[in-house]
Amino acid sequence: MLTGVQPDRIQRLYGGDLSEVLLLQRGDGQAVVAKGGPSAGTEAQMLRELAAAGVPVPAVEAEYGDVLLIEYVEADEAFTPRAWADIGAQVRALHRHLGDSYGWPVDYSFGSVRLDNKPGEDWPSFWGEQRLVETAGLLDRPWRERVERLAGRIDDLLPKRPPASLLHGDLWAGNMLLMDGRLAAFIDPACYYGHCEVDLAMICLFGRPDAAFWDAYGPLEPGWEQRRPIYQLFPALVHLRLFGASYAPLVERLLATARA
Structure with a gap:
């Protein structure tokens, strides 16, 4: 063997x-x-x-x-406030690691969903075209058209050139291993460089971090509440493609919140 x-x-x-x-x-x-x-x-x-x-x-x-x-990293899966504080500090440290452009040297995928990681200098274009439009491309026409409309005005919704932070890329509780009240390891990355709020939006998509996470991470830029559904829409579209119609209400809610 x-x-x-x-x-x-x-x-x-x-x-x-x-x-x-x-x-x-x-x-x-x-x-x-x-x-x-x-x-x-x-x-x-x-x-x-x-x-x-x-x-x-x-x-x-x-x-x-x-x-x-x-x-192999042992874990006890105890998401205590102390653990959330450690996660917040580690995510902040991750996001302080900066790149020169958005994207990654090679493309990646979530199963059958290809991620176009071609590096670029314009963050709204990267997110609108290489994440939202690309991911919605194989969905039914009504989904595609709504995503395309959102992408068409994304220059007014996202910052032009935020710091290009190193992102985990799939940062939810299932990809965090905890032990004795500390973060033992992040697993299953889908890394690229982008706006730090992408990871923060993902961590809130299927759960709610303890207040200790936000205290440890530190202050966010004004307008993050309005940007969050735009960033959450990408993983929601991925789940809709991979796992089917049970994720349609989530996509619908996020599109409605983003007024698409």
């Missing part, structure tokens, strides 16, 4: 909606996580970039074609 681990010492981990994730127990007692998928090398580079920014992530052990081996 590739990893030298016998089948009876392999356990499927919770999650893995878009890729297979296995826990491998080696004979020496060491555990390692194996992830399968066509973008193993890209995810490895993202994890290294996050580590270089000083935030906790699993260490990359090896890449074998479509298989990525990473450190």
